[in-house]
Amino acid sequence: MGYSVINEEFLSRIELLQSLLKNNVAGRFGGNHQSKTFGSSCDFSDYRDYVAGDDITKIDWNAYARFENLYLKLYLDERQVHTRIYIDASRSMAYGKSKKDEQAIKIAAALAFISVCEMDRVSIYAVRGGRAEEIISNMLGREAFYNNIDKLNGIEFDGDSRISEAILPSTVGYGDGFSVIISDFLTDSDFTAAIDHLASKKRDILCVQVLSREELNPKTRGKMHLFDSEDPSKYYRKNINREIVRAYKRALEFATGRIRDYCLARNGHYILAASNEEPDKIFLDKLITAGVFK
Amino acid sequence: MRFLNPLGFLALLGIPVLILIYIIKNRYTEQTVASTYLWTLSEKFLRRRVPINRLTGILSLILQILAVILVAVIVSQPIISVNGAAEAYCFIFDGSGSMSMTEGGSTRFDEGRERIKEIINGSVKGSTYTLIYAGGTTETIFEDYTVKERAIEAIDGLERAYKDTGLSDALTEAQKYFNQNPAAKTYLITDKVYAQSQNVEIINVNGEAENFAVSSAEYAFTTGGMDITGKAVSYTGAAEVTLELRVNGEEEPLKTQKLSLAAGEEQDFTIETDLSDFASFELKIAEQDDLALDNSLTIYNIRHENASRTLLVSDGAIFLRSALTAAGNTQVDRISTEEYSGQTGYGLYIFENFVPDSTPTDGSVWYVNPGESPEGANFSYQTEVEARLPAAYSTSTKTAVRKVLSGVQEREFLLKKYVKLGTGGGDFTVYATCDGSPLIFSGANAYGNREVVFAFGLQDSAAFTLSLDCVTLISNLLSYSFPEVVEQTSFMCGDMLQINILPGCKGVKVVSPSGKESYPDINTVVSECELTEVGAYKIYLTMGDGTERGLNVFSALPYAERQPVSEEESFVLSGQPAAGGLPGIYDDLLIIFIILAVVVAVDFGVYCYEQYQLR
Numbered sequence: 001m002g003y004s005v006i007n008e009e010f011l012s013r014i015e016l017l018q019s020l021l022k023n024n025v026a027g028r029f030g031g032n033h034q035s036k037t038f039g040s041s042c043d044f045s046d047y048r049d050y051v052a053g054d055d056i057t058k059i060d061w062n063a064y065a066r067f068e069n070l071y072l073k074l075y076l077d078e079r080q081v082h083t084r085i086y087i088d089a090s091r092s093m094a095y096g097k098s099k100k101d102e103q104a105i106k107i108a109a110a111l112a113f114i115s116v117c118e119m120d121r122v123s124i125y126a127v128r129g130g131r132a133e134e135i136i137s138n139m140l141g142r143e144a145f146y147n148n149i150d151k152l153n154g155i156e157f158d159g160d161s162r163i164s165e166a167i168l169p170s171t172v173g174y175g176d177g178f179s180v181i182i183s184d185f186l187t188d189s190d191f192t193a194a195i196d197h198l199a200s201k202k203r204d205i206l207c208v209q210v211l212s213r214e215e216l217n218p219k220t221r222g223k224m225h226l227f228d229s230e231d232p233s234k235y236y237r238k239n240i241n242r243e244i245v246r247a248y249k250r251a252l253e254f255a256t257g258r259i260r261d262y263c264l265a266r267n268g269h270y271i272l273a274a275s276n277e278e279p280d281k282i283f284l285d286k287l288i289t290a291g292v293f294k
Numbered sequence: 295m296r297f298l299n300p301l302g303f304l305a306l307l308g309i310p311v312l313i314l315i316y317i318i319k320n321r322y323t324e325q326t327v328a329s330t331y332l333w334t335l336s337e338k339f340l341r342r343r344v345p346i347n348r349l350t351g352i353l354s355l356i357l358q359i360l361a362v363i364l365v366a367v368i369v370s371q372p373i374i375s376v377n378g379a380a381e382a383y384c385f386i387f388d389g390s391g392s393m394s395m396t397e398g399g400s401t402r403f404d405e406g407r408e409r410i411k412e413i414i415n416g417s418v419k420g421s422t423y424t425l426i427y428a429g430g431t432t433e434t435i436f437e438d439y440t441v442k443e444r445a446i447e448a449i450d451g452l453e454r455a456y457k458d459t460g461l462s463d464a465l466t467e468a469q470k471y472f473n474q475n476p477a478a479k480t481y482l483i484t485d486k487v488y489a490q491s492q493n494v495e496i497i498n499v500n501g502e503a504e505n506f507a508v509s510s511a512e513y514a515f516t517t518g519g520m521d522i523t524g525k526a527v528s529y530t531g532a533a534e535v536t537l538e539l540r541v542n543g544e545e546e547p548l549k550t551q552k553l554s555l556a557a558g559e560e561q562d563f564t565i566e567t568d569l570s571d572f573a574s575f576e577l578k579i580a581e582q583d584d585l586a587l588d589n590s591l592t593i594y595n596i597r598h599e600n601a602s603r604t605l606l607v608s609d610g611a612i613f614l615r616s617a618l619t620a621a622g623n624t625q626v627d628r629i630s631t632e633e634y635s636g637q638t639g640y641g642l643y644i645f646e647n648f649v650p651d652s653t654p655t656d657g658s659v660w661y662v663n664p665g666e667s668p669e670g671a672n673f674s675y676q677t678e679v680e681a682r683l684p685a686a687y688s689t690s691t692k693t694a695v696r697k698v699l700s701g702v703q704e705r706e707f708l709l710k711k712y713v714k715l716g717t718g719g720g721d722f723t724v725y726a727t728c729d730g731s732p733l734i735f736s737g738a739n740a741y742g743n744r745e746v747v748f749a750f751g752l753q754d755s756a757a758f759t760l761s762l763d764c765v766t767l768i769s770n771l772l773s774y775s776f777p778e779v780v781e782q783t784s785f786m787c788g789d790m791l792q793i794n795i796l797p798g799c800k801g802v803k804v805v806s807p808s809g810k811e812s813y814p815d816i817n818t819v820v821s822e823c824e825l826t827e828v829g830a831y832k833i834y835l836t837m838g839d840g841t842e843r844g845l846n847v848f849s850a851l852p853y854a855e856r857q858p859v860s861e862e863e864s865f866v867l868s869g870q871p872a873a874g875g876l877p878g879i880y881d882d883l884l885i886i887f888i889i890l891a892v893v894v895a896v897d898f899g900v901y902c903y904e905q906y907q908l909r
Contacts, residue, residue, distance in 0.1 A: 095328040186329035225322040228330040236333035237322060251335035
């Protein structure tokens, strides 16, 4: 990136955005609200099997005496959630003039700001290759946000990204907030495993697919030999005419629909954002419509 | 199949060039994109294509290659030869006078010509064409032409004939051709109807033409004037016609007469006039019919046509003038001997009792009673002699003598004196002598002109000058001096016009009714010229001094050609016709040009479609 995406202007803009959201919707994105997961309040909710690593103080020893199995007592908890944002840092996000990378950073920053304003903890990861590199860890409060958010400007978009391979081994938390994946999802690698994994961890899932204007409505025509920016061995060679463009749009519809349907099937959320789309439109329209903000 | 120009296939070298251009022109634009994922995925959403559709990408190239191949083939001039598809055509075209009849707006001649052209145009290439034309003469215009256009051009150049051309010569020619080419298809194009024909297809171009004609005309002077008698006829049906008489080329008719003509029968007519003389008269049927050529007949007065001016140089000449007038020579200019200063432009110079310094060079010369020897004359003066014996006419049986002395009744006449003349070298004819000396004789002078000498004064022989024999002899000598240029003025088309070449004549020109000029030979006594058109012919004689003398004769349509439909017995080409034709050649490239045009058009369509697809 030739300039800082996260700058004073942008920060003031997301502050305004956050204010608007707060005034117009409940803004239930992150902490200070009753979690649908279990916590340590006084309101008993349920039992669950003990797994290694659980707090042994939460074990219901009475139940153990009765059933000879270790169960943890679960309580509905008014607790702080942890928003984890994964940014696809592959080269395809930054290639050419698409500015998908900038849009991804802007969305991540905005979501992070909204979260910290709700007193949630926020971690931001860059998915590069098969790893999720932690860019900002456990950021809490506005001060921390302002101190750390500039780190997003330093994300380098290069190489490929294998989202599932990166997220599965990482710490994703359990039932403690949103997991946001921001990517163009233009990859053959399987991202569904990551979504399944997050769903199994009772995470709220939000997939933001960022596509460039050219990807949404290609203007390329004629005899073209297109090379993939991430893998030059991949190419597409055709005389691109109206028929092929029509097929492309059907493919785009199929690809976006597949992600959307996959997310919805797992109680997740999905939005499609154009790289040149204004944040206002994304946050005040698409995310509300998608039910991310309630 | 063969190729006239196999080098044309060099054009096929254009194909690799075309492919090279296609490859260069159609290079794919390389571009790196963020991801080819969606593009690759789109393959699954493309409609399934039939294999032939894969060619659509190179359809433009295919069409262009096809166009190059077609160009190569066209340039190579392929000829497909099919045995027996072509024919040898032999056309016998009747160009006689009756073919000039007009039916349906065109003449039979034109109709026949079109029919021949239709056959030629409809024939297969490789055919041969032969045309035997029975026009003015029967001749083979072309034989075994293979190029249609050339044959048609020659046919277009044919000219109608007006004479009575029989087809016997044409049959002979056609038979010769048929003997050599028994497989030939022979056509006879005529307006005659044949009762029998063999090995020939007769194309009749006759129709229901209406025709009436002035058949003949004569004139006779009577005490009250001149009567014109003649015959008129209607060949196809009864007709009421108006006969008009025009005299001396005047526009307005002098007389008109209604005639009721019965079909096929000649009708006599008589027109009485008060004319005492005429140069020419025309009889014309005013009504229009399908053959105008025989509707009028012009008679030229032979005496007027052959007349010439005479210069009489004499100080008295009472006897001579009256004799000349009595002999019918009305164009006499008389001058005195003092007035004579070498005038020219006359057909006859008569010097009476006078001898010029030199003999005129441009006409006949008469010397009457010469007193000395003129320069250029064919005699020499010796002396004047008293006549002791009567003058005697020659008793020679020579044609020239008998012709001049024809009509002379007496054998001799008396005279007082005469001049003794010595005759020069060369031929001379003596008509009368006196005491052994030539008294009246003729010959040729130094300029080749006829010369007549009277070796006595007319005033010295009342017995001669007052006799009828004088008028007769002078009339005959005038005819001798003015040899008739033509001996008749009425001819039929096809006749030979005989022109007597006058002494001193430097050139003869004959102008036909259509304006065609011909120049008969003048290095002979009688020159001939065939009359091939109907109407008035003009004959111009250029004399030695450059003056021109004009005459008219009329050439009429032959009677046989006036019949709208004439029936003939047979037109038979003997022999056994052979089967089989000539190799037909199909080299018409029009269809290839059309295909080429379609290919180019389709190629352009494909290009446009591609551009539309790439929008």
